[in-house]
Amino acid sequence: NAGVTQTPKFRVLKTGQSMTLLCAQDMNHEYMYWYRQDPGMGLRLIHYSVGEGTTAKGEVPDGYNVSRLKKQNFLLGLESAAPSQTSVYFCASSYGSGQYQETQYFGPGTRLLVL
Amino acid sequence: LAKTTQPISMDSYEGQEVNITCSHNNIATNDYITWYQQFPSQGPRFIIQGYKTKVTNEVASLFIPADRKSSTLSLPRVSLSDTAVYYCLVGPYGGATNKLIFGTGTLLAVQP
Numbered sequence: 001n002a003g004v005t006q007t008p009k010f011r012v013l014k015t016g017q018s019m020t021l022l023c024a025q026d027m028n029h030e031y032m033y034w035y036r037q038d039p040g041m042g043l044r045l046i047h048y049s050v051g052e053g054t055t056a057k058g059e060v061p062d063g064y065n066v067s068r069l070k071k072q073n074f075l076l077g078l079e080s081a082a083p084s085q086t087s088v089y090f091c092a093s094s095y096g097s098g099q100y101q102e103t104q105y106f107g108p109g110t111r112l113l114v115l
Numbered sequence: 116l117a118k119t120t121q122p123i124s125m126d127s128y129e130g131q132e133v134n135i136t137c138s139h140n141n142i143a144t145n146d147y148i149t150w151y152q153q154f155p156s157q158g159p160r161f162i163i164q165g166y167k168t169k170v171t172n173e174v175a176s177l178f179i180p181a182d183r184k185s186s187t188l189s190l191p192r193v194s195l196s197d198t199a200v201y202y203c204l205v206g207p208y209g210g211a212t213n214k215l216i217f218g219t220g221t222l223l224a225v226q227p
Contacts, residue, residue: 004158033215035217040219041219042202042217042218042219042220043159043215043217044217045215045216090158090159092158103161103164104159104161104215105161106157106158106159106160107158108156108157108158109156109157109158
């Protein structure tokens with residue numbers, strides 16, 4: 001099993017450009033999440049999904065959109081990138097028993113630089 | 116969700132036992148305590164979880180006193196490869212969502 005994979009690993013954007021980050025998991029997990037990590041800030045939840053076709057806002061959702069058309073994929077979109085969105089983005093998934101604090105499995109991260 | 120407080124950084128030497136303490140004074144009755152480990156350029160990885168007393172697995176031990184207002188992650192005989200950031204998280208077991216709240220964590224630096 002590959003676990004959680006993220007594409008691309010690194011990307012440079014100009015302000016105003018758009019892009020989509022792809023997260024894929026092969027563990028048949030129901031729940032998926034997108035976090036961003038900034039220096040000295042820990043990880044912050046952007047959006048999450050509790051099942052195919054569903055999404056919900058996390059702690060810092062502004063400027064991002066997500067879609068979960070297939071159970072194994074969770075896409076994070078930036079419609080108009082801003083320098084403040086320069087960060088490392090992590091995707092995670094969990095089994096989805098509905099119990100908080102179940103183990104989350106993280107991908108390797110995507111480094112995004114917005115100039 | 117209960118707020119956690121951890122030391123920003125700790126230093127240790129190979130072969131030593133390392134104890135990282137997390138303070139969570141506002142922990143609720145149904146909150147569990149979970150620790151994650153993050154290596155540079157990688158996503159966090161689950162280490163251990165507990166509710167009270169002591170939990171041990173092949174990687175670490177977790178000590179939780181009776182009042183549960185703090186917890187201590189114990190790493191036995193650390194090696195250079197244990198250099199990482201360690202996060203303490205507190206939250207309820209049960210509910211419709213599974214959101215994790217990460218603080219800034221503790222950077223453990225293991226030296227030869």
